[in-house]
Amino acid sequence: MGWRGILGFDYGIVQAPLGPDISGPELVAAVAKAGAIGILRAPDWESPDYLRELIKRTRSLTDKPFGVAIVLAFPHDENLKVILEEKVALLQVYWGEFPRELVEQAHQAGVKVLHQIGSFEEAEKAKKAGVDGIIVQGREAGGHVIGQEGLMALLPRVVDLVYDNGISVIAAGGIVDARGYVAALALGAHGVCLGTRFLATKESFAHPFYKQKLIEMDRTEYTDVFGRARWPGAPHRVLQTPFFGQCRNLPEEINEASQPIIGSSVIHGVPKEIPRYAGTVPNATTTGDLESMVLYAGQGVGLIKEILPAGQVVEMLVEGAQRIICESFL
Structure with a gap:
C-alpha cells in the first residue's frame, strides 16, 4: 500500500x-x-x-x-x-x-x-x-x-x-x-x-489571504486567463473569486503585459511587480490588490x-x- x-x-x-x-x-x-x-x-x-x-x-x-x-x-x-x-x-x-x-x-x-x-x-x-x-x-x-x-x-x-x-x-x-x-x-x-x-x-509560504480563501471558497474553474504573456498555452485551475468572475471571458488578445501594476512581491529573493492578469499567486511578502490576483486551487478545495x-x-x-x-x- x-x-x-x-x-x-x-x-x-x-x-x-x-x-x-x-x-x-x-x-x-x-x-x-x-x-x-x-x-x-x-x-x-x-x-x-x-x-x-x-x-x-x-x-x-x-x-x-x-x-x-x-x-x-x-x-x-x-x-x-x-x-x-x-x-x-x-x-x-x-x-x-x-x-x-x-x-x-x-x-x-x-x-x-x-x-x-x-x-x-x-x-x-x-x-x-x-x-x-x-x-x-x-x-x-x-x-x-x-x-x-x-x-x-x-x-x-x-x-x-x-x-x-x-x-x-x-x-x-x-x-x-x-x-x-x-x-x-x-x-x-x-x-x-x-x-x-x-x-x-x-x-x-502562501499569503494568509490566499490560505483563508481556500477555506472560505469551494468552487474552481479551468481557464487560461492568467499569465498569458509569460507562459502562453498553459491553462490552469483557479478559485472562482469575484475578480475572476469579471474576467473569465477575457478576449484572447489581452494579457498581463499591457496591464497596470496591482501589487508587488519578493519571489525567490527577487523583487517583482505584479500586473493585473499575472499568473503569480500571492506569497507571504505580497502587497497590493490581493483580491484581484490569481488564486490557484484544485477541485477538492471544498473539503479543506x-x-x-x-x-x-x-x-x-x-x-x-x-x-x-x-x-x-x-
Whole structure:
C-alpha cells in the first residue's frame, strides 16, 4: 500500500511543488520530517547560487530526504546542475520531455527522477526515458494543468502501462483527504500527490489571504486567463473569486503585459511587480490588490476546512487510509 513507502521514503505521499515559491524550506522540511516526500520549487529562471542555498536551508531544518522540482518550459540547465551536485533524493520535472540521457545523468548522481504528466502519450515517453516515478495529473488539479483527461480515466491506463517496469505511479488532482488517497490506491496508484491541501498549511509560504480563501471558497474553474504573456498555452485551475468572475471571458488578445501594476512581491529573493492578469499567486511578502490576483486551487478545495500543520496532514492521510482499508476492505 502507498503508506508503506515509495522511492525510498516512508510514505507514498507527495507534497506538490507549489509555485512560485510557496513550497519553501519550512514546508518541505515539515513534510519530510513526517515521512512523506517534500519538494522544493526551483526558480523559473537560472539562479544556481540561490537554489544551492535553498537546498542548504532545507537541510538545516531536517535530516530527512527531499526533492527539488523544475519546470522544463523555463530556463533550468544551471539549476539542474546544482540539483545533481547537491545529490538531493529526488528530481521532479514537469511540462516538457526529460530524455533518457538526462535521467541517466541524474541516476549517476544518485538522484531519482519523478516526471509529472497529463496524458498517456507523455507517460509513454517518461517510461521510455527510464524515470523512477510518474505523477499522473488529472484535469481536477489546481495550478497549471497540462492535460485534458480526468484522473479516474487516465490513472489506470498509466498503471497498466508501467506495471512490470518497477515505476512508481502517483495520482494527482483533486485529492485532499484519506478517501481520495484510498480511491487512488484502488485504481492502482502507489501513492498520491497533493498541492492544494499542502498549500493550506501553516508552513506554506502562501499569503494568509490566499490560505483563508481556500477555506472560505469551494468552487474552481479551468481557464487560461492568467499569465498569458509569460507562459502562453498553459491553462490552469483557479478559485472562482469575484475578480475572476469579471474576467473569465477575457478576449484572447489581452494579457498581463499591457496591464497596470496591482501589487508587488519578493519571489525567490527577487523583487517583482505584479500586473493585473499575472499568473503569480500571492506569497507571504505580497502587497497590493490581493483580491484581484490569481488564486490557484484544485477541485477538492471544498473539503479543506482548516489550516493545519503539514505534519498533521501527512498523519491524517496515513492513519485515515489505513482505517478505511481495514474497516471497509479487509
